[in-house]
Amino acid sequence: MSDQDCIDPFRAERQAHGILIADFVGETIPMILRHADVRQAAKDWTIFSSDAPMRVPIPSEEGVRSVRQLPIEADPPLHTQFRDLLKPIFLRPLAPDYQARIDALIARLIEAATAQPEIEIVRGFALPLQSRALTYLLGMPEEAAEEWIGWGTHVFHDGEDSTGKGATLDRYIRGALDAADVVHGTDFFAILRRATVDGRALTIDEMIGIANLTFAGGRDTVIHSVSRIIAYFAAHREELAALAADHKRIAFATEEFVRFISPLTHIGRVCAHRTQLGSHDVQADERISLCWASANHDERVFEDPGVVRLDRSPNPHLGFGSGVHNCLGATQARAILRSLIQQLATQTSAITVLGEERQYEEQTDYRRWVGFESLLVHMER
Template structure:
């Protein structure tokens, strides 16, 4: 089953007062849990600011990178200025020809795995899929993905010192920026040489901040979602067969997987002037958490939220965030998951779940399973 589908770890504190106070590396952070409250906070950027370099992710990333991620660590108008210029790149997955390319990519990566004895799907399939698909999004050669795959499932926190891994990513980005300065192309790096802020070109640090987010922001989240889809259909073949016979159901199914897996548990905001969050007072400069994973199980919004209903409609989930900072990579993630489900339905007769090791996140007394450290399956060809 997808992580957390059988339970809602945030249910009790959400129903009690809508807030959970949790410790993150010695920093107490109030987690906003309710669907309505999270949406309202996501829009109220003057109260809950993203203008907080290194402190938007939780835990903070002060020790693993040296540049401010843009546009996620900025408020309007800077946020909108950068985001609007990135949209032509990140909305490419909406085009039919792009969707066909992702479809072909998923089929190509699945083909050698069919009828193999056993495959570890996190690093053996989901990681290469996310990395190669990213080359398509950013307009770069597929060969670039070979280096990206070597970074692991998370570019900062994947079994190695985060600072050392961050330095590897930073060096890669600086090399690509230098090359784009000399010879601007049509890829992300070339596009950034033509972007402006208040009429001036981007600095190298601003370009590095955009690229850092592009490589780090949608990596483990997409990998988690891909693994969750495979794990679920290994145990619910009838649902996959239904989608094969009725492909019009695919978009709704993808949205439901995003709701129940909530690949990004939460994100941070800083309160410049302080705030009252339920019973807790946040000091000026203190952080709060917008907890997407809790909001997506709010039973005042979703009927039977712990049930995965592939035809759920309406489905106002917050799996891609909410407000001005809603995820720019949402179209890419949807394209990958649609192609994955379609290919699994059409090309497999059965998926055997052999072994799994889930990842866990801890919030005080609460534990949430979020993705898989490993997922071993056998894929039987149709």
């Protein structure tokens, strides 16, 4: 299989049928592949529901957690209530002083990287960046990230014992909630302890479910995006130099990387009642997939979708989802990626890839390049 096929393994089925019937650990799930169809399905939560604890991720996560992740595993009006509760936290990256902290963090990481003859980007740069930036979002001391870094690139699936990793995260969250300063605290866990929805306090499972999603969601996706952006600019230094001369273009470049990389392949929905997808009959309580990665390479919407065009506009990508369940962490991800591009442009003079091991999402019916297991580079000031 060619590199291009691994970037967009859904092309043939998207063009021919718009649906791929795929097997996931013995479960047959139709994947919706076309941009317009994915957007339409994402909007219609009355048919394609997220009210399915543990079944929104594909494969499902019954074996690694026991609580509903909120707000992603709920439909309106419950979803809306929890989303509104969390918006003040997740919109913090819009503040200028917050962006300045992200800029300073990335500058420090680049300075440390350039002081060494080589650095492994995935665990030595992207993972610490994602974890330390998360402390800013949650209003916690940066030292808290050291424990989170130890969880690896995915809080459930980095390593062989996913169940044990899920239990580790659960213990951490319960301990942090117990230790929270309910009266005076301003951090994430204190806010959860004081929060109310519909005039009542949150249950312990609701608090754990929100925290579980906060630590699990956006972790590996940000890490993959950071590492692939660095690898891209190692091979395309002239494009990075052009961005340095016009920082307004960095926002366009960020959106194009999110489209092209599509770090989250897809997400699940459960059919509220029997429905038809193309020629495929889906029964009530069966799952379908909204395939963001395929939609983001749909040639009906994007000219030359297999080419990175850093000035692409318009760019109606679905890299952060679509509909009421669009990614709550998108503002944080954009802040990190925009700053990364700017700091690479201004704080480095060259990036050389010394070695790489790619990470693929491998299923019976497709093989997709999502990121790197390791990426060894030399950075120069």
